[in-house]
Amino acid sequence: MSDHDTFDPKVLERLGLLRDKYAAMGQDLVSYLDGLLHADFPTYWDYINLDTLLSLQHPVTQFPDEEIFITYHQITELYFKLSLHELKQIHREKETTAAGMLERVTRVNRYFENLVGSFDIMIKGLDRGQFLKFRMSLLPSSGFQSVQYRMVEIACTSMDRLVHRELRADHENHGFDELDGLFETLYWRRGATELATGKPTLTLKQFETKYRGDIVNFAEETFYTNLRKKWLGLDEKDQTEDLKNALRTLDELVNVHWPLSHYRSAVRHLQTNPVDIAATGGTNWQQYLPPRFQTLIFFPEIWTEKEKENWGKSWVMAQFSSSPT
Numbered sequence: 001m002s003d004h005d006t007f008d009p010k011v012l013e014r015l016g017l018l019r020d021k022y023a024a025m026g027q028d029l030v031s032y033l034d035g036l037l038h039a040d041f042p043t044y045w046d047y048i049n050l051d052t053l054l055s056l057q058h059p060v061t062q063f064p065d066e067e068i069f070i071t072y073h074q075i076t077e078l079y080f081k082l083s084l085h086e087l088k089q090i091h092r093e094k095e096t097t098a099a100g101m102l103e104r105v106t107r108v109n110r111y112f113e114n115l116v117g118s119f120d121i122m123i124k125g126l127d128r129g130q131f132l133k134f135r136m137s138l139l140p141s142s143g144f145q146s147v148q149y150r151m152v153e154i155a156c157t158s159m160d161r162l163v164h165r166e167l168r169a170d171h172e173n174h175g176f177d178e179l180d181g182l183f184e185t186l187y188w189r190r191g192a193t194e195l196a197t198g199k200p201t202l203t204l205k206q207f208e209t210k211y212r213g214d215i216v217n218f219a220e221e222t223f224y225t226n227l228r229k230k231w232l233g234l235d236e237k238d239q240t241e242d243l244k245n246a247l248r249t250l251d252e253l254v255n256v257h258w259p260l261s262h263y264r265s266a267v268r269h270l271q272t273n274p275v276d277i278a279a280t281g282g283t284n285w286q287q288y289l290p291p292r293f294q295t296l297i298f299f300p301e302i303w304t305e306k307e308k309e310n311w312g313k314s315w316v317m318a319q320f321s322s323s324p325t
């Protein structure tokens, strides 16, 4: 008896299904089976592109800790990418259910919790003496130029929420046609002005040359479908406590906890007495980075007035009562 006669019926059934699949596309199953015959078995290292991944860290100085700095930025960008992966699915869904939104927001929260929990790699795990030297070779680049960070913000809320706080109230309920103009008033554009002259920093100019168009396009794409609009569009019965709490957690993670962990790294490495060290991106970072001063809130409707007034305050108090080590 040849092997062909002993085929498991399950194999024969799959062959039949494959034949139908390829026939439907006008393709010849035998050629595809030949392809399968000659194909290599996948390996872990090929599948995740390990060689490429490990070849992407290129320090520009001899200081060993620069590799930590680069790698941790890359890890952060990958978490931003995962966050956007979830947020974009919410934005693209024709019909968003409360359960679907809850699952995706919970995933984003998990990513940001990891980022907040790991920021000590930058705060405690980076030699300050080395950092202060190698950073000079990175001028004028800054994490400020992270476009994915801006896209996370845009995917979460409407543009007026990202306008500098002094102008924010003027732009509530803005229309689609105002998006391009609103770009000029974004909080981070205001932050990135030279201390001495009030002119845009080179860091900002570089960033906008590369990304202004992409950012405005993304704001237009998500105008009707950002997370805030999707939440407001749910029926009241679908605006469950669980979902509301997940959105509150997201708001706090992205707008208070991550910025404050990040701020602690600036305090650790750039704060000196009497004069603080200038940031590579040239902002007045003491005024710019603390969330208390920006009061960014993605979902104002789910916080009380008091909570909004005290935004970021308790953490900052804790920050100043425990000096960085």
Ligand code: HEM
Pocket: 072, 073, 076, 077, 122, 123, 126, 131, 141, 142, 143, 144, 145, 146, 149, 188, 259, 262, 265, 266, 269, 270, 279, 280, 281, 282, 283, 284, 285, 288, 289
């Ligand atoms: C030693 C570690 C770090 C220090 C001292 C530091 C310092 C700063 C400073 C001073 C700014 C203000 C802009 C400027 O003038 O450059 C800034 C902005 C920024 N940095 Fe960092 N940073 C660190 C690590 C990181 C990491 C790991 C990321 C991850 C991608 C990051 C992302 C950002 C972002 C997104 C902004 C803009 C924040 C906003 O607009 O609110 N930074 N950083």
